[in-house]
Amino acid sequence: MDIQNLVKMANSIGGFFGAWPDRKQGRDEIASHLTRFWDPRMRAQIVAHVETTGGEGLDTIVVEAIRQLEAPPVVQPTA
Amino acid sequence: MSLHRDHDYGTPARVSEHWIDLTIDGLPVSVPEGTSVMRAAEEHGIRIPKLCATDSIEPFGSCRLCLVEIEGRRGYPASCTTLAEAGMEVRTQSSELMELRRNVMELYISDHPLDCLTCSANGNCELQDMAGVVGLREVRYGMQGANHFDAESARPKDTSNPYFTFDAAKCIVCSRCVRACEEVQGTYALTISGRGFESRVAAGQDEPFMTSECVSCGACVQACPTATLMEKSVIEMGQAEQSVVTTCAYCGVGCGFKAETKGNQVVRMVPWKDGQANHGHSCVKGRFAWGYATHPDRITTPMIRKSIQDPWQPVSWDEALSYAASEFKRIQAQYGRGAVGGITSSRCTNEETYLVQKLVRAAFGNNNVDTCARVCHSPTGYGLKQTLGESAGTQTFDSVLQADVVMVIGANPTDGHPVFGSQLKRRLREGARLIVVDPRGIDLVKSPHIRADYHLKLLPGTNVAILDALAHVVVTEGLVDETFVAERCEADSFAAWRDFVALPENSPESLEATIGVPAEQVRGAARLFAEAGNAAIYYGLGVTEHSQGSTAVMGIANLAMATGNIGRLGVGVNPLRGQNNVQGSCDMGSFPHELPGYRHVSDAATRTLFEGEWGVQIDPEPGLRIPNMFEAALDGSFKGLYCEGEDIVQSDPNTQHVQAALSAMECLVVQDIFLNETAKFAHVFLPGSSFLEKDGTFTNAERRISMVRKVMPPLGGKADWEVTVALANALGYPMDYGHPSEIMDEIARLTPTFHGVSYDRIEQLGSIQWPCNEAQPDGTPIMHVDAFVRGKGRFMVTRYIPTDERVNQRFPLLLTTGRILSQYNVGAQTRRTPNVEWHGEDRIELHPHDAEERGIREGDWVGVASRAGETVLRATITERVQPGVVYTTFHFPESGANVITTDNSDWATNCPEYKVTAVQVVQVDQPSEWQKRYRRFSKAQLDLLPRKGKREAV
């Protein structure tokens, strides 16, 4: 998927939870939101983006949250 | 199935704690205080003749047919306007009364056409009935009345409305229609002009119905005791022979209707008096716009093709289904289990959406299922779950009758949810106060006998800012309901929220320039809201369809909790749902992260429950949402889609992006009643069935589950649920249901909020508002009464973040979108009815100032360009919109409203930001490039359809 779109989506999630007074809680909420609502292939791509570029275009709190994610399961090639 | 006629009690029911005892014709009876003598009699089986009274409106006392005798009183009072009193002794029959009534009838008949045998009301006419009841045997005034049927002086018929006629010659001037238009509908389109024998009913300024303010709701037709106001379908087909109670398939009000039929043909749809959402009222769509169901454009034969350049090949159901199944399997083998998915629709029944998500989860083995609620109310689901604990509105519609102040945000109830709009208007006429938060001057701001106390005309895209500013006033001016918050809400999240909204940057003054509303107005509205007593919030897509849609929903919940306006009648958070079954399709697990009942797929206990029933393993990872599906299609990881009842090409934003995504798919299966825009990109077409052709249930905006009942057999041979069952079987996953009630039984077994729901129970209760279970066996009209579903209410910090979509030199105007009364969504249904006579095209509304600057005049063709695309529409110049803002509807595919909307979306749910697009508007003299391509493509696709005869032969 278009990584720019994923970056934009991740930042807008960060925009909401980033406003929370407790920064750690905000970061955990971002990570949890990505786990609960993003399809594994989207998560895998954003994790790879952070790994390869250090999180280009992503807000700091979002990068931190993505680093916290457990590796998403590998998508099965066959049914 | 036999024709059911409603009993008319003459005057409306009253509710009172005090009961009155009286005797009528010697029979002791007891009724609530405020009940009329007429109703008291009717309720106890004693019928009093009447003409000007009917129980949907207040009595008027003009016809004098309902006279009675009351012991100790002089004269003959009218029973409809006389209230029952303790100890009254009423006589409804005597020789004097008989004589008086006969005289009254005689006078009426003296000026009546007397063409009963050929009259459309023959067999269902109150005037006829009353003539019979009073024993009218002669008319001493002769038969030469001015309106007798062959009299040249008879008044002409008004046939201007496409659905009903007004035959003034038959009018008895009982004014039931006038009062229905005022009291039930609230439009005030009718008056009685002239006096005595000359008095008559006039629409508007004595003009044809079609040019008057009439909105064609049908309330007057329903109230008319004669054939004066009559459905054209009855005039054409004659009186119906059977009736079936069912539920409207248009908006989220979910009105109950009696479908009156002759054999398999619908004669008319009559609003159901016992319908708990509509109490016998309706709007033009549900009441009249059902003709699409048998429109010649219906496709009733399954079809397949290898590529979208190929002609469609009509085939048998078996062939179409096995082709679709083999393609899905091939794609999964080649590209992976996650390369296919399904989309359900809010137009489908609960049972159908449940089956589609089951098919995706059990037969496809993934969670790639989504619903069109994605593009409308997904932020409601998310926002209300986070704050209150349940993804649903908190009230019944009737709750509004107890509200002291109503705040309407980003909704246009009189157009989008007309029957609720009428109920709201009734409450406002009774004195409730009104705050409208909307960029545009919707009708509610100023309509007969209604003026909004505040119209906060904010700039599109600033909902969160205004909600924060309102909250700022509540918090800093000591308007918080401290007791409610302390008892019912989380202390720490409240403290964080209070500190946040109290910040100076959230004050109405600081945000004034951003919002575009004077700070004093925001302060005034906040005070009114917080201090009113019962304050209720109603909101719609103007809240959800933004990049901060979910934030705004949470802002609304915060405001309601902080002011203690949750958990009783007259208050609450009320999402107005666009389509009939938005609530239901969400309840049924149509989202890629949730199983039915809003339980996350990662929850092992829930999965185990479903795995036990379904006999498969369920993927614990969330699947793709609709916009993610498009993205994945473009990058090659998503290749097959089963799309039931939803037109994603027309309804989703950035049309060209959607078209590119669908063109990249290898197997697109569309199940629909028409060859919709999406089907033009499909490889398999499965004929769908309209709501008249199947059994099932819909769940409206107040969580009310109502029955949809089959009126005619499915034109394509299979009801939609049967098609999904057959597709699952073809995929090798057996489904075995004999009737949709068995599907509901499965839903009830697996979903705690539905444990008590069954078809039998709905039949007994008329309808059920979930949760319905052991704790709430009759359902739950008001939620969160003693505690929130999640325990304590959770406040959320809602920082305003402006959308990326901003005006600049290139795109200096903000476009927002909405809908209109006569059309429905993508218009596939209403465009195929005479409703086009009200709205035959989408137009762009511009403020006179913006128009003048661009040299644009009323009716000019103008190009509307955004960074996503360009289209051409005709201009309407109006001050309803503010300078800098333009507005359009999206009911016609060729308008390409979504060619211009962008793929910005809500941060939490990806609900598209339809409501804010930066555009430029210029005068043009030809259609846009996209429109030219669209016309070519659309024509080519229609040419690929088999000829009509061949389609039917298979």
Ligand code: SF4
């Ligand atoms: S049109 Fe019908 S309801 Fe209206 S005044 Fe005439 S008879 Fe009565």
Ligand code: SF4
């Ligand atoms: S159809 Fe409705 S709006 Fe029109 S005149 Fe009758 S009651 Fe009034």
Ligand code: SF4
């Ligand atoms: S469209 Fe809505 S308001 Fe109109 S009849 Fe149908 S459910 Fe009722």
Ligand code: FES
């Ligand atoms: S019904 Fe009572 S006066 Fe007409």
